[in-house]
Amino acid sequence: MKHLLSMEDLSTLEIEQLLDRAAYFKQGGKLEGDKKLYAVNMFFEPSTRTHHSFEMAEKKLGIETISFEPGESSVTKGETLYDTVLTMQALGVDIAVIRHKEEHYYEPLKALDIHVINGGDGCGQHPSQCLLDLFTIKEEFGTFSGKKVVICGDILHSRVANSNMQVLKRLGADIYFSGPREWFDASCAAYGTYLDIDQVVEVADVLMLLRVQHERHQADGAVFSKADYHAQYGLTIERAAKMKKDAIIMHPSPVNRDVEIAGCLVESEQSRIVAQMQNGVFMRMAILEAVLNEKEAEMRVCTL
Ligand code: CP
Numbered sequence: 001m002k003h004l005l006s007m008e009d010l011s012t013l014e015i016e017q018l019l020d021r022a023a024y025f026k027q028g029g030k031l032e033g034d035k036k037l038y039a040v041n042m043f044f045e046p047s048t049r050t051h052h053s054f055e056m057a058e059k060k061l062g063i064e065t066i067s068f069e070p071g072e073s074s075v076t077k078g079e080t081l082y083d084t085v086l087t088m089q090a091l092g093v094d095i096a097v098i099r100h101k102e103e104h105y106y107e108p109l110k111a112l113d114i115h116v117i118n119g120g121d122g123c124g125q126h127p128s129q130c131l132l133d134l135f136t137i138k139e140e141f142g143t144f145s146g147k148k149v150v151i152c153g154d155i156l157h158s159r160v161a162n163s164n165m166q167v168l169k170r171l172g173a174d175i176y177f178s179g180p181r182e183w184f185d186a187s188c189a190a191y192g193t194y195l196d197i198d199q200v201v202e203v204a205d206v207l208m209l210l211r212v213q214h215e216r217h218q219a220d221g222a223v224f225s226k227a228d229y230h231a232q233y234g235l236t237i238e239r240a241a242k243m244k245k246d247a248i249i250m251h252p253s254p255v256n257r258d259v260e261i262a263g264c265l266v267e268s269e270q271s272r273i274v275a276q277m278q279n280g281v282f283m284r285m286a287i288l289e290a291v292l293n294e295k296e297a298e299m300r301v302c303t304l
Helices: 012-026 049-061 081-091 127-141 159-170 186-190 197-203 226-233 273-292 294-303
Strands: 038-043 064-066 095-100 115-121 148-152 174-178 192-194 206-209 248-250
Touching (some): 115 127, 127 206, 127 248, 148 197, 248 273
Parallel strands (some): 095 115, 148 206
C-alpha cells in the first residue's frame, strides 16, 4: 500500500499481514534493507501517543525523523497543507504522518510521491489506532470471531469508533454500542445494537471506552457534568465488578479519569489501556514498513 488513510481501504488480508508484522516487531524483528529513509510527523492537532509512538517506531526502524512544528512553519504565513507536504517531498522525505482537523484532508495528497499515513482526520478515521486496537484484541483472544465488543461513549465524534466498528464487524466480532443516546448516530445501527451500559458490561468480552471529546462539543452544545457522565455512562467500580472475568477494558486515551472510567481501573488487571500504548509502537513499525514496501508488494503482485 502506498498510503494508510482509512481502514476502509484495507483488505482483510492486508490487515492480517499488518497484525503479523506487528507481532514480528514486538518479538524484536528488524526492518530489512539499508537505504537511508526519512519521515516527518506533521501534527496539526494535539497528540501524545500517536505522534510519539510514530517517532519511537521510526527510531526503532532506523528511519530519520525530520522535526516539524505547524506553529513555527510557513503554515503560519498561509501555506496550504498540499504545498507543505509537496515541500517535504521535494526535500527528500519518504513518509509524512499527518493529523489534521479536516476530514479527508488527505485526498489532494494521494497523488504526491510521498507516503502519507493518516494520524487522524477530524471525526473521520484513525487507522493506526484501529490497527493497534485489533492487535491488542487478537493478542488477548487469538480471534475476533464471535467476540462481543462494546464501543461506549462519544461515538458521534470519534474517529476511533468510526474506524473500529466497520472493521471489527468485517472480522466477525459482534458489536454493541452504549453511552449517551444522542451520541449514537443512526449510521452506527448498521454495525451493531445500542444497549444500556448496565446491560452490556455483563456480556462484553471487550469494553472499548471512548474519550468524551469536549473540544468537539462546542458546536453541538452537548453538556454533561463529569460526575453525571460517570454515573450514567461510565465504567464505575460497581459496573466493572459485573464484567466477565476474562473480559478486557480498552480506551484509546487520553483518558478522562473518573469520567469514562474510574481512575483506579485504568491500570487494573482487566485493563489493556497501557498495553494499547505499548502495542502502538509495534503496530506503527508494521505500518511504516508496509508503506515503504509498496513498490516491492506491487512487484510481487505482478509476478504472481
Ligand atoms: N489515542 C490517541 O490518538 O492519542 P493521542 O491523541 O495522544 O495521539
